[in-house]
Amino acid sequence: MAGNDLPRAIRSLPTGLSTLKRQVRGQLPLMDLRRKPVPLVPEKVAREQQHHAALDKLTDDLYFINPFSLFCNIASSDLMDKIHTGMAEYHDEPSELWHSHAWASSIRATSGAFAHYQSGMPIFPSDFVTFICGEAPCHCSQGAENQKLHTGRVYGVGRDFRSGQTGHIVIEIELVLLKSDITVQLDPPVLDYEGLLSWNFYYFVSECQIISYIPDVQLDYNFGDDRSGKGKVFAF
Known part of the structure; x- marks a missing residue:
């Protein structure tokens, strides 16, 4: 096969084997492969395998990668230059997973980066x-x-x-309508200690605009909202 007939990905590889190995290890260093003999359950082993494994007392080798080694190698590799870590990002034209609500509403994806109350405690999604x-x-x-x-x-x-924004931390807040905010008569009516989660009013605010955390809020998922998963808030 002529050189020009090779796939582009192959033609772009370095000509030296040592250079190729170095680049591969730079992308993701080789990981420790571990082996552990484990006992087999005789009832779940085929008869032929039982016959050949009789001398070994029905054991077989289990191969696995040490998770600690895996994460250390990823953290020290060139992959880290291509991996997004930290908070979600709000863009006018979102195109990546970390531009989505799935990332912004999760504390697992932030790599330990949080917005904070004035007391220094972290602000979590779903806090009231x-x-x-x-x-x-x-x-x-x-x-x-x-x-x-x-x-x-x-x-x-x-x-x-x-x-016009430069990447400062913002908190997206879903407004809770209290009794004094509702101008129509509802059946049943909203009580003094209740509120309704709004589907239409959202605010982007900075950390300094968050005044206080409201503990011990309960959600009533049987209120009959027209969209599942939402409910009437009570116990303010």
Whole structure:
């Protein structure tokens, strides 16, 4: 086969074997392969295999990779330059997994990076909080005597790279409508200690706009919301 007939991926490989090995190890260093003899269950072994394994007392070798070695090798390889770590990112035209709500709403994917309350405690998705929206005029921005804070649930946390933004940490909050916010009559009515999760009002706020964490909030999933998974909030 002529050189020009080879696939492009093969033609791009280095001509020296030592160079090829070095580049392969740079992408992902060789990992420790471990072996452990394990006993077999006679009832689940074929008769032919039982006959050949009789002298070995029905044992076989189990091969596996040491997870510690696997993670250390990935962390020290060139792959780390291509792996996104840390918070989700908000973009005008999202194209990657870490641009999605799946990443912004998970604490498993943040690599230990969190937004924080003023007390220093981390802000987790689904926390219920009081906050200032920052939009004027609004009752949340009035003087302390007449100020009325918003209530909401943390919908996601990430860094803001939308138009004009430079990657600062933002908290996406789903507004909770309290009794005083609802202008229509509901059946059953919303009580003083209850609220409704809004499907239409979301705010992006900074850490300093989060005023406090609301503990011991319960969700009523039997309220009859028209979209499953949501419910009436109570026990404020």
